[in-house]
Amino acid sequence: xxxxxxxxxxxxxxxxxxxxxxxxxxxxxxxxxxxxxxxxxxxxxxxxxxxxxxxxxxxxxxxxxxxxxxxxxxxxxxxxxxxxxxxxxxxxxxxxxxxxxxxxxxxxxxxxxxxxxxxxxxxxxxxxxxxxxxxxxxxxxxxxxxxxxxxxxxxxxxxxxxxxxxxxxxxxxxxxxxxxxxxxxxxxxxxxxxxxxxxxxxxxxxxxxxxxxxxxxxxxxxxxxxxxxxxxxxxxxxxxxxxxxxxxxxxxxxxxxxxxxxxxxxxxxxxxxxxxxxxxxxxxxxxxxxxxxxxxxxxxxxxxxxxxxxxxxxxxxxxxxxxxxxxxxxxxxxxxxxxxxxxxxxxxxxxxxxxxxxxxxxxxxxxxxxxxxxxxxxxxxxxxxxxxxxxxxxxxxxxxxxxxxxxxxxxxxxxxxxxxxxxxxxxxxxxxxxxxxxxxxxxxxxx
Amino acid sequence: xxxxxxxxxxxxxxxxxxxxxxxxxxxxxxxxxxxxxxxxxxxxxxxxxxxxxxxxxxxxxxxxxxxxxxxxxxxxxxxxxxxxxxxxxxxxxxxxxxxxxxxxxxxxxxxxxxxxxxxxxxxxxxxxxxxxxxxxxxxxxxxxxxxxxxxxxxxxxxxxxxxxxxxx
Numbered sequence: 001x002x003x004x005x006x007x008x009x010x011x012x013x014x015x016x017x018x019x020x021x022x023x024x025x026x027x028x029x030x031x032x033x034x035x036x037x038x039x040x041x042x043x044x045x046x047x048x049x050x051x052x053x054x055x056x057x058x059x060x061x062x063x064x065x066x067x068x069x070x071x072x073x074x075x076x077x078x079x080x081x082x083x084x085x086x087x088x089x090x091x092x093x094x095x096x097x098x099x100x101x102x103x104x105x106x107x108x109x110x111x112x113x114x115x116x117x118x119x120x121x122x123x124x125x126x127x128x129x130x131x132x133x134x135x136x137x138x139x140x141x142x143x144x145x146x147x148x149x150x151x152x153x154x155x156x157x158x159x160x161x162x163x164x165x166x167x168x169x170x171x172x173x174x175x176x177x178x179x180x181x182x183x184x185x186x187x188x189x190x191x192x193x194x195x196x197x198x199x200x201x202x203x204x205x206x207x208x209x210x211x212x213x214x215x216x217x218x219x220x221x222x223x224x225x226x227x228x229x230x231x232x233x234x235x236x237x238x239x240x241x242x243x244x245x246x247x248x249x250x251x252x253x254x255x256x257x258x259x260x261x262x263x264x265x266x267x268x269x270x271x272x273x274x275x276x277x278x279x280x281x282x283x284x285x286x287x288x289x290x291x292x293x294x295x296x297x298x299x300x301x302x303x304x305x306x307x308x309x310x311x312x313x314x315x316x317x318x319x320x321x322x323x324x325x326x327x328x329x330x331x332x333x334x335x336x337x338x339x340x341x342x343x344x345x346x347x348x349x350x351x352x353x354x355x356x357x358x359x360x361x362x363x364x365x366x367x368x369x370x371x372x373x374x375x376x377x378x379x380x381x382x383x384x385x386x387x388x389x390x391x392x393x394x395x396x397x398x399x400x401x402x403x404x405x406x407x408x409x410x411x412x413x414x415x416x417x418x419x420x421x422x423x424x425x426x427x428x429x430x431x432x433x434x435x436x437x438x439x440x441x442x443x444x445x446x447x
Numbered sequence: 448x449x450x451x452x453x454x455x456x457x458x459x460x461x462x463x464x465x466x467x468x469x470x471x472x473x474x475x476x477x478x479x480x481x482x483x484x485x486x487x488x489x490x491x492x493x494x495x496x497x498x499x500x501x502x503x504x505x506x507x508x509x510x511x512x513x514x515x516x517x518x519x520x521x522x523x524x525x526x527x528x529x530x531x532x533x534x535x536x537x538x539x540x541x542x543x544x545x546x547x548x549x550x551x552x553x554x555x556x557x558x559x560x561x562x563x564x565x566x567x568x569x570x571x572x573x574x575x576x577x578x579x580x581x582x583x584x585x586x587x588x589x590x591x592x593x594x595x596x597x598x599x600x601x602x603x604x605x606x607x608x609x610x611x612x613x614x615x
Contacts (some may be wrong), residue, residue: 137451291452298455305462312469319476326483337493340504343511350514350583356590357576364568376592 010050011274012058012133013263016124020262021049024271027253028263036124043132055136057274057282059266062143062177062187064122066092071114075106080115088119095119097126100286101141107183116183120283129285140282144266145177145187150280151273152223155249162220163211165204168265169227171257174200175265176207180215184281189264197231201238208239225250225268353380363388366410370394370403377441386415387441391431400436411442418444515611516584521551524610525558528585532562532578539574541566541602548608560585561605568594571602584609 010031013020019039021032032049039046070087072080085099092098101120108114120141148166152159159166159179166177174192178185190203208219222243226232229245236243255267272278284292356378363386367373375389392407394400405423412420420442427439497504518524529546536543541564548560564571571592578585589605 294452295455298452298459301459302455302462305459305466309462309466309469312466312473315473316469316476319473319480323476323480323483326480326487337497339508340497343504343507346511346514347507350586353586355576355579356587357572357579360568360572360575360590360592372596373594375594376590378590380588380590 009054009056012055012138013266014058014060014125014128015262016061018262019046019128027255028259028267028269030259030262033262036128039132040127046132047135050136053136055133056139058133058138058141059147060120060122060125060141060143062145062184064120064125065143065145065184066119066121067183067185068117068119069107069109069114070117071109071112073113080104084115084117088117092119092121095121095123095126097129101125101129101283102286103281103283105183107181118184118281118283134285137288139284140280141284142280142282143187144175144264144269145184146281147266147269147273147278148177149179149184150278151250151269152246156223156244156246158221159223163215163217165219165222166224167200167204167222168225168268169196169200169231170225170265170268171227171260173264174203176204178207178211180211180217185211185215196227197234197238201235204235204239225252352382354384356380359386362414363411366407366414368403368407371407383443383445385441385443387439389437389439391435391437393435395434404436404438415442415444418442513583515556515609517613518610519614520612521558521610524608525551525560528560528608531582532560535577536562536564536566536574539566539577540570541574544601556611557586557607557609559588559605560608561603563601563603565601566599568592568598568600571600575604578604578606 011022011024011028013022017036019034019036020030021034023029023031034046068091070083072083074080084102084104088095088098088102098119098121102117104115104117106113107116109116148168149159152166158164160182162181164179166179168175169192172192174190174196176188176190178187188203188207190200193199204222212218219241222235222239222241223246224232224235224243225247226245232243232245251270252268253270255263259267273280359378360376363373363376367390370393371390372393373388373390375387377387379385379387392400392404394403401423404426408420408423412418421440425440429437431437516524516528518527525548529548532546533543543562543564545563546560548558551558564574575587575590579587586607586609587604588607589603591603591605592600593602594600
């Protein structure tokens with residue numbers, strides 16, 4: 001879906017001699033006209049006229065469009081397009097830019113699968129497009145025949161099957177379009193005289209013959225917008241072909257004779273015939289079309305990107321607001337906690353220190369008459385340690401062993417969690433005949 | 448014409464770069480938010496703990512104050528402590544032979560002291576117990592006893608005097 005601001009959208013109508021800038025108000029009006037010769041050498045007035053204006057539709061003469069059938073089995077667009085980009089310049093050597101101005105559709109001709117290709121084959125058009133129109137990104141390049149076909153197709157369903165002719169007789173001209181199945185073959189513009197029925201019959205017969213030879217098909221019907229109501233009957237009698245008057249089925253505008261003179265049958269069309277809903281066939285400049293194929297992805301990228309960006313931005317604002325609130329909420333009195341922690345640490349440290357008077361009493365309680373402690377040294381810390389130096393008053397080793405073992409076992413009992421050395425680890429010395437000196441130390445952890 | 452589409456791609460790139468940048472910024476913010484939230488939960492637990500054990504903790508702070516002697520100056524504190532130790536030892540029947548201390552260092556809240564005395568073991572134990580139980584700011588580190596057969600001896604206590612300078 002495309003959204004456009006409602007602004008003036010002129011149409012361009014191109015002939016081989018003139019370029020018209022058209023406006024629509026009840027009927028087409030020529031806002032400005034330029035001579036092609038002058039336009040090529042001096043394009044500034046045209047550029048000035050259309051500066052900053054959007055031009056979506058360019059109408060070119062029917063005869064600039066040619067058709068060609070190529071039998072090709074594939075229906076893959078990429079394969080078909082690359083085939084045509086190679087094939088068309090070879091088949092149309094005089095049309096230098098034909099590979100940039102073609103459209104195709106899949107078509108079955110005489111039981112053969114293939115593609116029906118429309119090509120704009122006109123050097124003048126290429127020159128004008130390169131020098132004048134490329135700046136405007138023209139969306140649709142079409143011709144009057146395609147617009148008429150779309151307009152008729154809405155009301156007359158069987159125009160898309162068989163060989164059909166559309167004829168519009170107006171003022172001093174007759175416009176003829178030949179359609180085979182769903183595609184446009186060619187058109188003719190015939191200047192008519194006073195008694196035009198005989199002249200038209202002759203011209204039509206000539207065209208019938210030509211078309212029948214080319215397509216191997218006979219003309220089935222003629223859809224006619226007559227100049228006078230009697231035209232239908234008179235032509236039908238002469239040609240022997242079914243002629244259907246469609247003037248009641250198609251709505252026409254009422255252009256001035258001056259406009260009709262310059263634009264021909266196209267002047268009778270309405271603005272709605274050029275709208276998107278009219279669904280007429282059109283060309284697009286291929287490089288522009290290929291670029292425009294990315295437009296959807298670009299637009300999606302922009303819209304989704306902006307949407308995500310806004311969402312993220314809102315999230316960022318939200319996060320920015322809640323984090324300070326959390327920070328404020330978490331402010332607890334850290335110095336007070338520090339005070340508590342240090343108080344508990346110091347109290348624990350103090351409580352860990354055992355009572356030295358109790359230790360001394362425990363040690364003294366382990367001694368007996370035969371054991372005399374000469375020196376006690378207590379280091380209080382973590383762990384604490386006790387050093388003992390003493391003398392055991394016995395004569396023989398056996399007695400010493402008994403007494404000292406008892407002393408050690410008492411020490412062990414008193415200091416439950418201490419590593420009390422065994423008899424083997426204790427520094428022992430004989431002190432004369434009557435006793436033994438001992439010295440040992442151990443660590444303990446109890447409070 | 449191509450420029451217009453190129454510019455559009457650049458615009459797409461810029462928008463997405465901004466979106467990506469702000470996305471990264473938000474991820475970092477969310478990580479920070481999670482950390483803050485964890486901190487908040489932890490602090491909430493602390494707050495509840497503090498509320499529940501307020502009286503115990505306040506008592507601990509009060510108790511801690513007892514571990515320091517509040518004095519106007521270290522020298523006054525030393526004189527006071529030496530007199531105290533003398534008095535305690537003498538009061539328990541010990542003869543103080545020497546009381547010494549290290550020099551007070553500015554900024555330190557403790558001074559190492561030593562007291563040497565002689566007398567009965569029983570009296571020494573009483574003195575030691577008095578220091579340990581009644582004066583928590585005197586932290587006993589080392590106790591040395593040289594004992595004689597008559598239950599007397601020479602004793603040395605090395606302790607740390609903890610103080611806080613507070614104007615009286």
